[in-house]
Amino acid sequence: MSTSPGHPALARRLGTLDAAVIGVGSMVGAGVFVAFAPAAALAGPRLPLALLLAAVVAWCNASSTAQLAAVHPASGGAYLYANRQLGPWPGFVAGWGFVTGKTASAAAMALTFGLYTAELTGADDAGARLLAVAAVLGLTAVNLGGVTRTARLTQLLVLPVLVVLLAVAVLLFAGTGPAAGGASGAGPGGWVGAAWDGTAWGVLPAAGTLFFAFAGYARVATMGEEVRDPARTIPRAVLGALAFTLLLYGLLGLGLLRFLGVDRLAASTAPLLAVVRDAGWAAGPATAGAVVVTAAAALATLGALLALVAGISRTALAMARERDLPGPLSAVSRRHRVPWAAELAVAGLVVVLVLVGDVRTVIGFSSFGVLVYYALANLSALTLAQRPRWAPRAVNALGLTGCLVLAFTLPWQSVVTMLGVFAVGLAGRALVLARRR
Numbered sequence: 295m296s297t298s299p300g301h302p303a304l305a306r307r308l309g310t311l312d313a314a315v316i317g318v319g320s321m322v323g324a325g326v327f328v329a330f331a332p333a334a335a336l337a338g339p340r341l342p343l344a345l346l347l348a349a350v351v352a353w354c355n356a357s358s359t360a361q362l363a364a365v366h367p368a369s370g371g372a373y374l375y376a377n378r379q380l381g382p383w384p385g386f387v388a389g390w391g392f393v394t395g396k397t398a399s400a401a402a403m404a405l406t407f408g409l410y411t412a413e414l415t416g417a418d419d420a421g422a423r424l425l426a427v428a429a430v431l432g433l434t435a436v437n438l439g440g441v442t443r444t445a446r447l448t449q450l451l452v453l454p455v456l457v458v459l460l461a462v463a464v465l466l467f468a469g470t471g472p473a474a475g476g477a478s479g480a481g482p483g484g485w486v487g488a489a490w491d492g493t494a495w496g497v498l499p500a501a502g503t504l505f506f507a508f509a510g511y512a513r514v515a516t517m518g519e520e521v522r523d524p525a526r527t528i529p530r531a532v533l534g535a536l537a538f539t540l541l542l543y544g545l546l547g548l549g550l551l552r553f554l555g556v557d558r559l560a561a562s563t564a565p566l567l568a569v570v571r572d573a574g575w576a577a578g579p580a581t582a583g584a585v586v587v588t589a590a591a592a593l594a595t596l597g598a599l600l601a602l603v604a605g606i607s608r609t610a611l612a613m614a615r616e617r618d619l620p621g622p623l624s625a626v627s628r629r630h631r632v633p634w635a636a637e638l639a640v641a642g643l644v645v646v647l648v649l650v651g652d653v654r655t656v657i658g659f660s661s662f663g664v665l666v667y668y669a670l671a672n673l674s675a676l677t678l679a680q681r682p683r684w685a686p687r688a689v690n691a692l693g694l695t696g697c698l699v700l701a702f703t704l705p706w707q708s709v710v711t712m713l714g715v716f717a718v719g720l721a722g723r724a725l726v727l728a729r730r731r
Contacts, residue, residue, distance in 0.1 A: 306520055306521060306522045306524075307520055307522070308520050308521045308522060308527070309521075309522055309527065310526075310527045310530050310531050310534075312449075313521055313527055313528065313531035313532075313535075314530070314531040314534050314535045314538075315449050315452055315535075316531075316535075316601050316604075317510055317531060317532060317534075317535030317536070317539075317601075318452055318456075318510075318535045318538060318539055319449075319451060319452040319510070319594075319597035319598060319600070319601050320509075320510020320597070320598050320601040320602065320605070321507060321508060321509070321510040321535070321536075321539045321598070322452065322455060322456070322459070322539065322542070322594050322597065322598065326459060326507075326542075326543070326546055326566065326591075326594065327406055327410070327564070327566065327591045327594055327595060328402060328403075328406055328506070328507070328653060328657065329503055329504050329506050329507040329657065330504075330507075330546070330547060330550060330559065330565055331559060331560060331561070331562050331563065331565055332503050332560075332654055332657060333345075333500040333501075333503045333504045334500075334550075334551075334556055334559040334560040335560035335561075336496040336497075336499050336500035336503060337496045337497050337500030337501075338496060338556050338560075339551070339556055340496070340497050340500075341500065341547060341551055341556070341559075342544075342547060342548060342551070343497050344496075344497045344498075344500035344501040344503075344504055345501075345504055345543060345544065345547045347497065347498075347501040347696075347700075348501040348502075348504040348505045348507070348508060348700070349508065349540050349543070349544075350692075350696065351501070351505060351668075351692075351693060351696035351697060351700060352505065352508035352509075352536060352540075353536060353540075354672065354689050354690070354692050354693030354696060355668040355671060355672060355693045355697065356532050356533055356536045357533070357675075357684065357685040357689050357690075357693070358668075358671050358672045358674070358675035358685070358689070358690050358693055359371070359372070359532055359668075359671055359675075360528060360529035360532045360533060360685070361529075361675050361678060361681055361682065361685050362375040362379075362671060362674055362675055362678070363375075363524060363528040363529070363532070364524065364525040364526075364528060364529055365678065366378055367521065367524030367525065367528070368612070370389070370608065370609055370611070370612025370613070371388075371392060371605070371608075371609055371612075371667075371671075372388040372389075372392065372667050372668065372670055372671035372674065373385055373386075373388045373389030373392060373609050373612055373613060373618075374612050375388075375670075375671055375674040375675075376388040376389075376670045376671070376673070376674050377616065378674075379673075379674035379675075379677045379678070380670070380673065380674055380677065382616070382618075384670055384673070384674075385616075385618075385670075386613075386618050386719070386720070386723055387666065387670060387716065387719075387720070388666070388667050388670040388671065389609055389612070389613045389618060389667075390663075390715075390716065390719040390720075391663040391664065391666040391667040391670075391716070392606070392609050392663065392664065392667040393606055393609055393610055393613070393619075394659075394663050394712075394715050394719070395659065395660045395661070395662065395663020395664040395666075395667065395712070396509075396602055396605065396606045396609075396660065396663070396664065397606060397640065397643050397644060397647065398647065398651075398656040398657075398659045398660040398663070399506065399509065399602055399656070399660040399664070400430075400599055400602040400603055400606065400640070400644045400647075401644050401647035401648050401651055401656055402651075402653050402656045402657055402660065403595045403598045403599040403602060404426035404427070404429050404430050404595070404599055404644060404648050405422070405423070405426050405648055405651065405652065405653045406591070406595045406653055407425065407426055407429045407592050407595040407596055407599065408421075408422035408423055408424075408425040408426030408429070408648075409422050409563070409564075409653070410564065410588050410591040410592045410595065411425045411588075411592050412425065413564070413567070413584075413588045423648055423649055426648045427645050427648055427649070429595075429596060429599060430599065430603070430641055430644050430645055430648065431641065431645075433596065433599055433600045433603060434603055434637055434638070434640075434641040436600065437600065437603055437604050437607070437632065437637050438627070438630065438632060438634055438637055439630055439632075447600060451593045451594070451596050451597035451600070452593075452594075452597050454590065454593060455590045455593050455594040455597065456542075458586060458587060458590035459542060459546065459590065460542075462546070462549075462566055462569060462570070462587065463542075463545045463546055463549055465553075465569065465570075465573055466545075466546070466548075466549025466550065466552060466553045466569065467545075467549055467552065495703075498699065498700065498703035499703050499704050499705060501700055502658075502661050502662075502665065502700035502701065502703060502704040503657060503658065503661060503704070505661055505664070505665060505700055506657050506660055506661045506664070507543065508536070508539070508543075509660075509661075509664045510535075510598060510601060510602075529682075550565055550566075550569070553569055553572070554568060554569065554572070564588075564591070566587050566591065567584060567587055567588060567591075569587075570584050570587050571584060603637065603640055603641060603644070604637075606636075606640045607632075607633050607636035607637040607639075607640050608633065608636075610623050610633070610636040610639065610640060611623065611624055611626070611633035611636045614636065618723065622635055623635050623636045623639060624636075658704050658705050658707065658708030659708050659711055659712055659715075661700075661701070661704055661708065662701050662704055662708050662709055662712040663712050663715070665697045665698075665700055665701035666697070666701055666712075666716070668693065668697050669693075669694050669697035669698055669701070671693075672690045672691070672693035672694035672697065673690075673694055675690040675693075676690040676691065676694070
């Protein structure tokens, strides 16, 4: 896939650590602070099983992405891979699913930042949305300054968040809460949940929802044109970031169930904040505990949003180069070597969604679009003639099957809405091609 005439290529400035941190930063903001509560509402006490299922599918997808990124080290992710391995129509479907699904993800992250920051400032809903818009605009300005700034700021945002999350993980297993039989143990539910009346079928849509929490592991693959030694760096960064985050999610998911119980976890809009309040960290002079966790949530969502906007813009750049999106989006800054036009367009769309959407609604939309994207990544990997020993074709086939199953067992509103979005995209491309002919 070539660069557009008159526009320079992106610069290879990211090493393995930079790339891995971008992946971790993309995942942690989504998973810990957004996805566990709606997944618990669907899966109930089987939340760990849903988390395991989402993790298996994510690992298969990461393996396929790592294979493809080593063979095709350019920006665009599965849009590029599907274009080269399957053809332009599958490539468009992958790119359209990523751009639309991840734009919804970015809006969810921005809204989560606004809601958590409002906890600290006392802002109302309108104030929270304005804070979210400010975050989008500020991080877009950072991204426009160059990919090295993006990587450095992600590191600064992620490291304190990880320290706080590990401290909370210790509290979850060492402390006592409503479900763990502590002083506040009069709360209902426990592991099984008094009010939860779902079935085992809820594991599948819960796994699809939790997949939203893992979808940042391959963010660096969409930035493959900016990675040094991509054949070696990208597989290490993708698989390393995912392995670390799997361990962290497992600890926090089990700990939240143990500490809060199914019912309170499912009903909570800020489960980690509920944990510190139940543990007494937010009572009297210990209010600083709640402030620390709330600040960590805000920082985590900023890290995820920063990487999301960068990843979406790189896929939009690749699509514009192939004329699947308007050509002006292929513009690259000669000074900072970033796709400035795509960055600004993505930021504008995210701002619109922030002003009109809500967090839980867009999670389902995002999950469906991204699962379709990764299904095509797995299908593309199946066509590779040469492959490493750690990624046999069975892994690609399992990932493809898992993505499709999780996508079409999401809540029906999400499925129907995103099928409509795909139909609009496909019809638009067909119309443009017909006019060109």
